[in-house]
Amino acid sequence: MPEWICPECGAENPQSAERCLNCHVIREEDLEGDLPEAIEPTPPDQVNIIPQEGQDLPELLHSLKEDGEKAVEASQDEEQSLESSSEQPDPFEKPESDDEIPDWLERIRKRAQEEGDSIGEITQKIMAAQESLVEDQDAEQRRRFETWVQSIKSQLEDQSGGEDDDEDDLESITDDTHPVEPDWLKRLRKAREGDEQEGSEQPDIQGDSLLQWLVALEDGDETALLALEQIQNLEGGVGEETQRTSFTGDESVSEETQEVRIDEPVLPAYKPASIIVSPQEDFHAQQLAATIRDEYTPIPGSDHTRARSSWLVRLVIAGIMLTALSLALFGGFNPSAPQNSPQPHHEGVITWLETLPDEPAVLLVFDYQAGFSGEMMRLSRPFMVSLQEMNSHLTVISTTASGVLLNQQLLVDDVLVEDISITDLGYLPLASFGAFSLGLQNQVAVNPAFLPEPVMPLSSLSFDGIVILSGDYEGSRGWIEQLTALTPETPLLLLVTAQAGPIVMPYWESGQVIGLVAGKSEALVLESDQVEDRWLGNRWGAYRVGVLITIGFIVLGVIINDNRDANDDSHWGEL
Amino acid sequence: MNLSEIVWGLIGFLLTVMVLSYLIGDNLFFRLAGYLFVGVMAGFLSVVIIRQILWPYLLIPLVHGSWLERLWALIPLGLVILLVLGQFKRFTGFSRYPLAFLGGVAAALAIGGAVFGTIMPQTQAVIEIFDPVVWYAVPGRTWLRIIDAVVMLLGTIGTLSYFHFGRQWRAHSNIKAEERPFILETLSGVGQVFIGIALGAVFAGLFSSALVALIDRILSIGQFILLVVGAS
Numbered sequence: 119m120p121e122w123i124c125p126e127c128g129a130e131n132p133q134s135a136e137r138c139l140n141c142h143v144i145r146e147e148d149l150e151g152d153l154p155e156a157i158e159p160t161p162p163d164q165v166n167i168i169p170q171e172g173q174d175l176p177e178l179l180h181s182l183k184e185d186g187e188k189a190v191e192a193s194q195d196e197e198q199s200l201e202s203s204s205e206q207p208d209p210f211e212k213p214e215s216d217d218e219i220p221d222w223l224e225r226i227r228k229r230a231q232e233e234g235d236s237i238g239e240i241t242q243k244i245m246a247a248q249e250s251l252v253e254d255q256d257a258e259q260r261r262r263f264e265t266w267v268q269s270i271k272s273q274l275e276d277q278s279g280g281e282d283d284d285e286d287d288l289e290s291i292t293d294d295t296h297p298v299e300p301d302w303l304k305r306l307r308k309a310r311e312g313d314e315q316e317g318s319e320q321p322d323i324q325g326d327s328l329l330q331w332l333v334a335l336e337d338g339d340e341t342a343l344l345a346l347e348q349i350q351n352l353e354g355g356v357g358e359e360t361q362r363t364s365f366t367g368d369e370s371v372s373e374e375t376q377e378v379r380i381d382e383p384v385l386p387a388y389k390p391a392s393i394i395v396s397p398q399e400d401f402h403a404q405q406l407a408a409t410i411r412d413e414y415t416p417i418p419g420s421d422h423t424r425a426r427s428s429w430l431v432r433l434v435i436a437g438i439m440l441t442a443l444s445l446a447l448f449g450g451f452n453p454s455a456p457q458n459s460p461q462p463h464h465e466g467v468i469t470w471l472e473t474l475p476d477e478p479a480v481l482l483v484f485d486y487q488a489g490f491s492g493e494m495m496r497l498s499r500p501f502m503v504s505l506q507e508m509n510s511h512l513t514v515i516s517t518t519a520s521g522v523l524l525n526q527q528l529l530v531d532d533v534l535v536e537d538i539s540i541t542d543l544g545y546l547p548l549a550s551f552g553a554f555s556l557g558l559q560n561q562v563a564v565n566p567a568f569l570p571e572p573v574m575p576l577s578s579l580s581f582d583g584i585v586i587l588s589g590d591y592e593g594s595r596g597w598i599e600q601l602t603a604l605t606p607e608t609p610l611l612l613l614v615t616a617q618a619g620p621i622v623m624p625y626w627e628s629g630q631v632i633g634l635v636a637g638k639s640e641a642l643v644l645e646s647d648q649v650e651d652r653w654l655g656n657r658w659g660a661y662r663v664g665v666l667i668t669i670g671f672i673v674l675g676v677i678i679n680d681n682r683d684a685n686d687d688s689h690w691g692e693l
Numbered sequence: 694m695n696l697s698e699i700v701w702g703l704i705g706f707l708l709t710v711m712v713l714s715y716l717i718g719d720n721l722f723f724r725l726a727g728y729l730f731v732g733v734m735a736g737f738l739s740v741v742i743i744r745q746i747l748w749p750y751l752l753i754p755l756v757h758g759s760w761l762e763r764l765w766a767l768i769p770l771g772l773v774i775l776l777v778l779g780q781f782k783r784f785t786g787f788s789r790y791p792l793a794f795l796g797g798v799a800a801a802l803a804i805g806g807a808v809f810g811t812i813m814p815q816t817q818a819v820i821e822i823f824d825p826v827v828w829y830a831v832p833g834r835t836w837l838r839i840i841d842a843v844v845m846l847l848g849t850i851g852t853l854s855y856f857h858f859g860r861q862w863r864a865h866s867n868i869k870a871e872e873r874p875f876i877l878e879t880l881s882g883v884g885q886v887f888i889g890i891a892l893g894a895v896f897a898g899l900f901s902s903a904l905v906a907l908i909d910r911i912l913s914i915g916q917f918i919l920l921v922v923g924a925s
Binding site for chain 2: 433
């Protein structure tokens with residue numbers, strides 16, 4: 119708790135008291151204004167010794183020099199102030215003139231000089247403590263200064279002695295003086311010894327001041343640069359590999375380029391992060407890698423240079439083919455058709471035709487494009503002729519747009535079906551939809567009353583057989599799947615092109631289709647067995663010639679391709 | 694020989710030559726013939742759809758049908774209107790409903806047909822062929838039936854193995870991910886043989902169809918030329 123001391127009696131009083139509790143003297147408020155002012159902090163602009171605009175080395179040195187002079191002047195001022203302060207025994211006494219000393223203070227001083235016990239007990243204790251503190255501080259500072267001077271002297275003696283002794287003596291001395299010698303000091307000394315052995319003149323850096331060394335560094339002195347190098351070695355860690363870079367000084371000062379060895383800082387050794395990969399993740403990674411490998415694997419067929427064939431070659435091949443076929447057709451080449459025995463899937467068709475009742479009801483599904491009309495007409499002609507002879511009732515439905523015209527072409531124009539009933543159900547866009555609707559209406563016994571009656575009376579029809587004329591696999595599969603699931607009791611027969619035959623064959627193997635005729639060659643067997651008019655056999659010669667020419671071209675192409683591969687391999691082998 | 698036969702015969706001859714001109718590379722005549730076929734096919738399809746589908750199944754019930762038939766016909770009419778509105782930018786989302794209806798019905802038909810029309814009957818056929826009754830049905834051909842059954846079973850398993858792309862995952866196995874088990878690899882090789890035979894048969898069939906079409910065209914052109922020469 120702050121207190122004030124009565125100037126009259128020296129008694130301690132609380133800060134809030136206006137009078138002395140002992141002698142009742144009124145507290146002098148002016149006393150506060152006479153107290154010494156607090157030490158103001160140093161302005162920031164005086165602390166910053168480095169100029170803001172020019173921070174290069176010359177200005178830095180200049181500022182250091184000025185600061186050094188200022189520091190000397192300041193130290194002299196401090197010494198003077200210390201001397202003046204030491205001459206003042208009273209801490210409350212200020213270096214003021216006698217005119218400015220208040221009256222009360224004059225009286226106190228006078229009384230203190232006259233009477234030894236006029237000062238209060240507490241004030242005496244304070245003064246004694248302050249005197250002892252000043253003495254202790256002076257003694258401590260003096261002791262430290264003497265210790266510092268002695269240590270410098272001992273270091274100088276050690277170094278001067280180490281230069282004359284050999285290396286072992288130096289180590290023993292340094293070990294004695296510095297039991298734990300730092301690593302940086304060893305390297306610094308070693309580098310210095312190496313330079314001395316090279317014969318270069320090297321002044322004693324340690325004897326110079328920092329200011330001198332900085333000036334030497336500014337002037338590009340070798341010794342200073344070497345010291346800078348050593349300092350950098352110590353700061354960045356000593357690396358084994360050094361990088362030689364060019365250190366160019368100020369061009370206005372010197373045009374010479376000096377090489378300075380700057381050690382790269384040693385980076386910590388790279389250690390890959392430890393990743394924990396589960397077996398499942400490893401498996402997925404292997405799968406991904408395998409997929410990428412497959413993706414980049416060169417495909418033999420993707421070589422565009424191989425596919426690039428001359429149009430002349432194609433024209434020659436086509437000319438040979440067209441000429442041969444024309445000669446076969448119009449040159450009287452008419453070999454006898456082969457008399458092959460019917461296959462089991464042919465026998466199913468023949469048996470079905472033989473077991474049909476009089477005036478049978480047959481549904482014909484036209485599901486082929488116009489491009490296959492020639493083949494379909496050829497292979498279905500014997501079948502249609504047989505149905506014509508039985509006075510069949512034919513119902514026609516088309517699942518391709520062109521089927522509307524193709525059924526007329528087949529039944530009316532080509533086969534010349536006469537005196538038989540033909541009901542055209544028109545066009546159903548999708549084979550599966552048509553087959554499903556047909557099979558469903560055949561399956562449902564009672565037609566719901568709320569449904570509108572179809573325009574074409576499909577539900578009232580029951581067929582002795584359904585014949586599908588299809589040009590490709592997809593269309594025939596849709597009909598087979600839907601009809602065998604919905605109306606398995608209805609006989610199903612297939613008349614398909616040669617390209618669809620191998621794929622729909624399993625449906626005959628499984629019994630879903632009772633008979634199958636695929637392509638012209640199989641229709642030839644049916645024709646020889648069923649009809650006397652060998653319309654199809656007349657084209658057999660051209661067909662056989664075309665097959666032989668194609669086989670010849672394929673074999674020739676394989677041989678040429680193999681030779682080209684061999685040439686390419688040898689060519690690459692040479693490379 | 695009347696005029697129409699000459700005109701249509703000449704058109705057929707020219708179109709055939711234009712298509713065959715592709716032998717010397719892509720050219721204007723080939724493209725002209727292609728555009729002509731596509732255009733004629735599109736026009737013909739539109740006429741067939743209007744005449745054989747929209748008119749009998751939609752418009753006639755709406756105009757001449759009973760009230761019940763008209764109500765039922767409003768359902769496809771609404772779907773058609775939505776589909777047409779979908780062609781305009783402002784009503785693009787409307788076309789989703791008829792397309793979703795068509796897609797759902799098509800998927801149901803395809804899945805139902807594949808399961809009940811292909812997978813089950815084919816599986817049953819492979820099983821039944823091992824029935825001894827079938828083997829001894831025809832005297833003297835028992836061994837042929839057995840061999841036929843074995844080959845069919847081997848081909849089925851081999852083909853399925855070839856298309857088996859799955860991998861069994863084992864945590865502590867040294868087998869690499871891209872390597873298949875030995876049994877699957879062996880059966881896959883057998884399946885490759887069967888697949889190769891099947892594809893070869895398909896190629897032969899495709900070539901046979903093309904050859905027949907070419908023969909027909911040559912015959913048609915030759916007959917036209919002979920007809921013109923004979924008439925002159």
